[in-house]
Amino acid sequence: MPVETDLKDAYQLLYDKHEPLKALQRYDGILKQYPENLVATIYKAAALEKLYFGSSDWHNGQTLENSRDLLGNALILAQKRGDRSKIALVYFRHFIHNFNSKKYAEAQTYMAKCKEYGYQDDTLPMWEYQLQRKLDKLAQKGVKVEPAKTITTPVEEPKDSKQTTEKENTSTSFATASTPKFRTDWYQTSNTVVLSIFTANLPKNKECVTLQVSKKNKRDLEMTYPIPDASSEFQYNLSLSHEVDPENIQLNIFTKKMEITLAKLTKVNWRTLEYTNESENVSTFQQPKIGSKGTSPSGSLGYPTSSKKSIDWSKVDLSDDEDENSGTPDAFFQKLYADADPDTKRAMMKSYMESNGTALNTNWEDVSQAPVETSPPEGMELKHW
Structure with missing residues (x-):
């Protein structure tokens, strides 16, 4: 069997089938026959990493x-x-x-070298973003992380390598992370x-996604999966502001996004x-009810959202003596539009038109930045005629 076939099979075991032990054995077999096979050497190291982080027997x-x-x-x-x-x-x-080992x-330094x-790789901006988030968090805690001054290399680099006008490996500055090729949004219920x-x-x-929340603090969320047709992984992690149930996590994959649903432990x-x-400064969740007079602590009705602009729903008045159609969703949004300021109207019109009627945003600051994507309801797909 050609070595290229063995390498392909081993790679599929490692990233597609999530069987790092079998992949390790396959790479061992290749290296016995071809001790200087570069690809096998690189991905045998990756297989050991996966075993270290994913198996208690190998976690040493x-x-x-x-x-x-x-x-x-x-x-x-x-x-x-x-x-x-x-x-x-x-x-x-x-x-x-080093990133997975938390040696930031x-x-x-290695990020700067690989860019040099x-x-x-399509995921490089995402990795830069993740690294910068880690560095920013450490900075907020007063921990200053300086790039490693030098990278120890066993041999000199080839003379025919591209020459630079400045001395290398004396100090490496880290370029500001570029905009990642993903974005996030969130909302909450009670x-x-x-x-x-x-x-x-x-x-x-x-099946190829590893998604979990730490059972110790019930806040640290981690998600990883192999990028199709790429030699790297997508990783996303963050520390949630409050505890969630680690055993109750749902993942849905749509045409342009993934949706993670987490269950709150406290309302x-x-x-x-x-x-x-400021995460500990919380208030009891109060879901607004139609016809109720309950208000938020500030005295106005609020609904949980990630939008930067808040709307005082108490000012959206649909009087009881209006005709019977006033209780329909159309009547509600007509009233909302009629009483809105010019920026809110522009945001509503732009988001509704560009999303083909699947999204309605009242924040012009958000909507004006980019086109609003079409987000079909779950179970449906957008088709162009």
Whole structure:
């Protein structure tokens, strides 16, 4: 069997079938016959990483050290060949290794190196964004993370590598993270929080997604899955502002987004999705009811949303003596539009028209930034005629 076929099968075991142990065995077999096979060396290290983080039997320092040593050997092989694209790939895998190990200074340096060598991958902006979030969180805690000054390399880089006008490996500055190729939105009810992740790099199916909330603090959410037709993973993690049920998580995948539904442990109104210093300042969740006179603590009716602009629903008045059609949704939105300010009207019209009637947004600041995507109801798909 050609080595290319073995490499392809091993890669599918590692990323598509989520069987890192079998992938490790396959890569071992390849390296016995071809000790200097660069691809097998790189992804054997990745298989060990997955076993370290995913299996209690492999969760020890030796597993992680073996993975790191393999990446060091891979860098030697890539440098001997003088292939900049392969050197860039090895630097990127070094970044992943250090990021997952929470060594953010080293990860920051390896990110800069893989970009320096022209690494190309659709998920690179997402990884930059995730790294910057980690660095920002540490900065908020007063922890200053300096990039590693040098990267130890066992051999000199090939002379035919691209020359630079400045000295390399003396100090590496980290470029500001570019806009990630995904965005998020969320809303809440009295019992649940729904998080939407919009991305072009959706998983093939639910089965290939690892989604969990820490059972210890019931706040840390992590999601990973292999990017189809790519050599990297999509990772998303955050610390939620309040506790949720780790055993009650739902995931739905649509044409342009993923939707994660989390069950609240307490019926409180979340001020933010992600944990901040003000997260503990909560109020009991009060769902507005039609015809009720209950108000929010500020004295006006409110509805939980991630929108930056709040609407005082107590000012939207549909009097009881209007005709019988006044209770319909159309009448409600007509009244809302009629009483709205000019910016709100513009936002409502633009969002409704551009989304083909599937979205209605009252915040002109949000709507004016970009076209509003069509979001068909669950179970339905958009078709162009």
